[in-house]
Amino acid sequence: MIFLIEYERPKGRIVTFKQFNDSKRSHAETLRLRIELDLGRKGINHEVVLLDAESEAALRLTHRRYFENVSQISRSIGMH
Secondary structure (H helix, E strand, C coil), X not given: CEEEEEEEHHHCEEEEEEEEXXXXXXXXXXXXXXXXXXXXXXXXXXXEEEEECCCHHXXXXXXXXXXXXXXXXXXXXXXX
């Protein structure tokens, strides 16, 4: 699976989250580029990424920072 995430880092929130089958990689790449160009024209500084993962659950494990805040992550690894 391919996942497109537009992330607003200062607020720590996902703005756009889309999922694509591997066969739609070209479409996902085109959409990522369109979003980045649109954000650039508007002067908006968001992170836009394409990520590969077996499933959304796997993505949530490997890229937790998009889905959890710092205190949630630190609690889950035993840091208080």
